Amino acid sequence: MGADREIVRDRLSRIRRYLGDLRSMSDITGEAFKANRERQYAVLHALQLAIEAAIEIGTHICSADNLGVPGSYAEAFDLLEQGLVIEPALAVKLRAMARFRNRIVHFYWDLDLDDIYRILREHLGDFQDYLSAIELYLEPATTDPGNG
Numbered sequence: 001m002g003a004d005r006e007i008v009r010d011r012l013s014r015i016r017r018y019l020g021d022l023r024s025m026s027d028i029t030g031e032a033f034k035a036n037r038e039r040q041y042a043v044l045h046a047l048q049l050a051i052e053a054a055i056e057i058g059t060h061i062c063s064a065d066n067l068g069v070p071g072s073y074a075e076a077f078d079l080l081e082q083g084l085v086i087e088p089a090l091a092v093k094l095r096a097m098a099r100f101r102n103r104i105v106h107f108y109w110d111l112d113l114d115d116i117y118r119i120l121r122e123h124l125g126d127f128q129d130y131l132s133a134i135e136l137y138l139e140p141a142t143t144d145p146g147n148g
Contacts, residue, residue: 002064002065002066003060003061003064003065003138004060004064005138007060008057008060008061008134008138009138011053011054011056011057011060012053012057012131012134012135014049014050014053015050015053015054015127015130015131016131018046018047018049018050018053018127019050019124019127019128021042021046022043022046022047022050022120022124023124025039025042025043025046025120026120026121026124030114030117033113033116033117033120034113034117040113040116043116043120044104044108044111044116047100047101047104047116047119047120048101048104048105050127051097051098051100051101051104052101054094054097054127054130055073055076055098055101057130057134058070058073058076058077058079058080058094059073059076061080061083061085061134061137062076062079062080062083065083067079067080067082067083067085068082072098073098073101073102074094074095074098074099076098077091077094077095077098078091078095080094085133085134085137086130086133087133090126090129090130090133093123093126093129094126094130097126100119
């Protein structure tokens, strides 16, 4: 594996931090979420940062491990799937995340609050699945065959 473990671990740490923030903001009803613009902005920003860190990990691994050059953020997850870094079902979810990130950045005025709330309440586990997959990918390189 050619990926720089420190770069990847830094991004993993960032995702964990953003997930903690998102989890702390997820204990709110849908109605309260729709009425609280500050919470909406905070959730969108934390989601954007978490997704971008996931993308950074993906593009770094693609480059460092010669998996290909993604033509888009979503395609980075195609390449990770093809390189057996992530499972196909997770790749589908991550491609959707990448597209959602683009909507946050480029079409923020046209986001559906119900969609954002659903992501907050139902899809934070997708990030955890990604963290686990990347940690598993890093694991063989950190295991010393002479010790066990």
